[in-house]
Amino acid sequence: MPHADSAFLPDSIQTKSEFWDHVHLQLSALLDGQRYWVSNLSNAASLIYSSLLGFPKYFGESDKAVNWAGFYIRGDLFPISRISSQSLLPADQLLLGPFCGKPACQFIPVASGKERGVCAAAYVKRETIVVPDVEEYPGHIACDGETKSEIVCPLILEHGGRVTILGVLDLDCLALNGFGEEDRVGLEKVAKLVVDSSDW
Ligand code: SME
DSSP states (O other), X not given: OOGGGGGOOOTTOOSXXXXXXXXXXXXXXXXXXXXBHHHHHHHHHHHHHHHHHTOTTTSSBTTBOEEEEEEEEEGGGSOOOXXXXXXXXXXXXXXXXXXXXXXXXXXXXXXXXXXXXXXXXXXXXXXXXXXXXGGGSTTOOOSSTTOOEEEEEEEEEEETXXXXXXXXXXXXXXXXXXXXXXXXXXXXXXXXXXHHTSBX
């Protein structure tokens, strides 16, 4: 199957749960045998975004659906240049990772006392945050003034009895109440697949 076809949604998909199960299945095929996180997160952002746009009636409204899907990753996990001298980025900032949508803010501070916005809160609390109306969320970072609702899921790696937080997966919507409980459950499974399929 051509890779681009993995974002195709069959007519049999009628609920959000079925949607997320389908995305999970397609993503596991897409990531099979691939371990580079930059490439895997790029394909994951594209698959999630393209699939969401194919299902606007469940994620907002037909003309006001999802407008951003992507990752923010801990600064120290980014590869550094092997050619020019460059120091490691700090672990107390999230840096913009692979995404689909309009340009977004590059750094999000997560150091204690400096954290702001939904991504930082999901990262620090290590829990998914669903925001039905971003205007009501204190400190929300408005990368796109047209965004109305948002969901952010932490990326958590469990290895050898240790738990490590890597970053977050963020979805934005142009309509209020774009995301709910089914999205939280579905997105957390997708986030776990991305984390476990990649080397960090
Ligand atoms: N709104 C996010 C910032 C990232 S953009 O939505 C892509 C926040 O408040 O953390």
